[in-house]
Every structure is written in structure tokens, then in C-alpha cells.
Amino acid sequence: MKTIERRSTCPINYSVEIFGDKWMLLLLRDLMFNGKNSFLEFKASDEKISSAVLTEKLNTLLNEGIVTKITSPKNASKFLYMLTEKGIELVPFMVEFLNWGSRYNPNGGPKTLLEKIEKNKKKAIAELQDNLRSQRHSYTNNPSDAF
Known part of the structure; x- marks a missing residue:
């Protein structure tokens, strides 16, 4: 297991060392x-992320405990990446990032989700987190029901 060598003990530095490039945020988005x-x-x-970069970023997310990797119940040669509770705790941050980007990006964003956020951000975040927990639970505890 490769660990990130930390430059300091600063909490912002810790976050930047994990999420400080576009690929990590885009993987979390997906x-x-x-x-x-x-x-x-x-x-x-x-x-269009390259395979090598994707492998590196997924391994970082795995090593940091943000995602877990399971074998697909439908195809034993395929792996699925699921957010852990640590990863699900990032939803409020990603919602804020999405909200900010949609406000200043002339092309907008996912309208249905943005409408939910605008109407009741706290509820939208809770629903997203609950859905992610349910998804993870269905894959890990009831593999036959996952597909």
C-alpha cells in the first residue's frame, strides 16, 4: 500500500495532497x-483520463480509505469502486463545488440536482449521502440484488 508523503501536518495540506488535481475531483463527481x-x-x-492516471488515482482513493474495491457480482473479472463512509462525508464539499461551478459556468450543470440543492441544500445532501450508502449496501450485502 503506497502512502502519500505529507509535506506538513496542516489539514488543508492533507486535503490538497489527496484532492489537489482535477482527476480526483472528477472521479468523485462520477x-x-x-x-x-x-x-x-x-x-x-x-x-478522457488515461488508464495509467486512472489507476494511480483509484489506488490513492483506495489507500486513503475513500473508496473500497469489490468484485462485481455479475462479472468476477470486473471490479467496482464504492465510496466508503469517509468518501460519502465529502458530498457536502462536492455539492458546494458543483453549486459554485454551475453559478459561474455558462453551460450550467445537472439541472435536476441543482434545483434540489437550491430548494433545500441540506435535504439534497442528505438524500445524496443516503443513496450512496444504499448503493454500497446493496453491492456489499446483497450482491444478487445489485444488478
Whole structure:
């Protein structure tokens, strides 16, 4: 297990060392908002991450305990990446990032989710977190029901 060598004990530094590049935030976006959880699904994203970079970033998320990797119940040669509770705790941060980006990006963002956030941000965050927990639970505890 490769660990990140920390430059300091500063909490912001800790966060930046994990999430300080675009790929990590885009992987979190895909896990949280786009329902993606396999290597090929991540590769199919519009941003065109390379296989080597994707492998490196997924391994970092695994090593940091933000995602867990399970064997697909439908295909034993396929792995699925699911957010852990530590990863699910990042939902409020990602919602704020999404909200800020949609406000200043002329192309907007996912309208249905943004409308939910605007109407009741706290409820939208709770629903997202509950859905992610349910998804993880269905994959890990009832594999036959997951697909």
C-alpha cells in the first residue's frame, strides 16, 4: 500500500495532497453524481483520463480509505469502486463545488440536482449521502440484488 508523503501536518495540506488535481475531483463527481463505479465507466468520461492516471488515482482513493474495491457480482473479472463512509462525508464539499461551478459556468450543470440543492441544500445532501450508502449496501450485502 503506497502512502502519500505529507509535506506538513496542516489539514488543508492533507486535503490538497489527496484532492489537489482535477482527476480526483472528477472521479468523485462520477462516483457521487453520475453513478459510475467501474474502471471502464470512469474511462468513458468526457475528460478522457488515461488508464495509467486512472489507476494511480483509484489506488490513492483506495489507500486513503475513500473508496473500497469489490468484485462485481455479475462479472468476477470486473471490479467496482464504492465510496466508503469517509468518501460519502465529502458530498457536502462536492455539492458546494458543483453549486459554485454551475453559478459561474455558462453551460450550467445537472439541472435536476441543482434545483434540489437550491430548494433545500441540506435535504439534497442528505438524500445524496443516503443513496450512496444504499448503493454500497446493496453491492456489499446483497450482491444478487445489485444488478
